[in-house]
């Protein structure tokens with residue numbers, strides 16, 4: 088038998104790591120370069136819904152993540168500026184675990200399976216973007232321009248009495264989601280339009296002020312009285328949710344290929360799905376059954392087919408959610424949520 092051709096993955100987030108695990112489970116020779124180190128906190132709602140959970144099961148990771156403290160979310164409640172929904176059942180349960188734990192666990196698993204992991208090692212895309220055997224999973228690159236005026240923020244708090252497994256608050260200038268993760272901690276994560284006044288506050292104040300800016304009045308006090316775990320605070324500025332035009336011939340997965348607005352709670356699932364799509368064509372290349380350009384073309388076309396409608400719908404929906412005015416669509420949506428949400432959920436997954 089001919090030896091496997093080697094694969095290098097640039098980026099060790101959930102997309103790169105799950106691809107690495109999937110390829111090692113098929114004995115492909117893989118090395119992964121990660122610019123940062125593990126464990127580390129990341130701006131993320133830490134809520135995996137839709138097909139992502141099934142992929143975690145198919146990779147054999149579910150039990151270990153539940154043992155690491157992952158929590159199932161089964162209900163949600165939405166808050167608009169002037170309306171509150173009932174507690175509603177999620178169409179399918181979601182898995183909630185901090186990225187601090189999840190990425191570190193997946194990195195260990197990759198190494199246990201024989202993958203070679205290099206941390207604090209940045210790959211240079213200008214050199215190798217088209218190089219054979221290189222897969223790019225660098226995530227969303229921050230936009231340099233301030234015209235993409237979104238800030239993503241996250242922190243964990245304790246002693247916040249959640250009213251449902253997931254609370255979603257849609258304010259006038261952003262949104263924030265709260266869900267329970269391991270050890271009874273509550274992840275508070277959202278998007279907020281940049282605001283010069285809030286940017287001058289200390290990190291701890293900024294994070295809670297950003298969250299409070301989108302929260303319903305009735306829940307603010309509970310957040311103010313909760314305890315913020317300082318080491319978990321992180322944020323990222325200059326976020327854009329425009330997808331850059333990607334040639335299907337590139338070996339790009341996860342956010343680097345396709346981004347979906349975060350309120351859907353589906354970006355991690357899409358990173359896992361794109362990694363799952365990539366495994367077979369890359370395996371076929373590694374075993375000499377496909378050329379690299381054909382393998383890239385195949386995976387690109389499959390990802391486009393799988394994600395196109397979902398992303399278009401989510402972008403439209405995010406635009407509606409961020410529109411204000413006398414007929415505030417957030418309030419209208421929340422009023423009709425009990426009959427509309429199963430469709431919204433399905434269309435964004």
Ligand SMILES: Cc1cc2nc3c(=O)[nH]c(=O)nc-3n(C[C@H](O)[C@H](O)[C@H](O)COP(=O)(O)OP(=O)(O)OC[C@H]3O[C@@H](n4cnc5c(N)ncnc54)[C@H](O)[C@@H]3O)c2cc1C
Nearest residue numbers: 098100101102122132209210225226239341342352354355
């Ligand atoms: C505010 C907010 C809330 C969100 N909430 C949710 C949610 O609740 N549920 C959900 O499913 N999704 C959510 N998402 C989206 C989710 O975080 C992403 O879709 C997901 O992390 C994408 O995974 P990825 O592997 O493609 O990229 P990432 O997880 O971003 O990983 C990319 C990795 O590449 C590394 N890297 C970057 N450059 C280089 C380089 N040159 N060389 C080597 N390594 C490099 C980075 O250090 C990083 O570790 C949210 C996003 C935001 C902004």
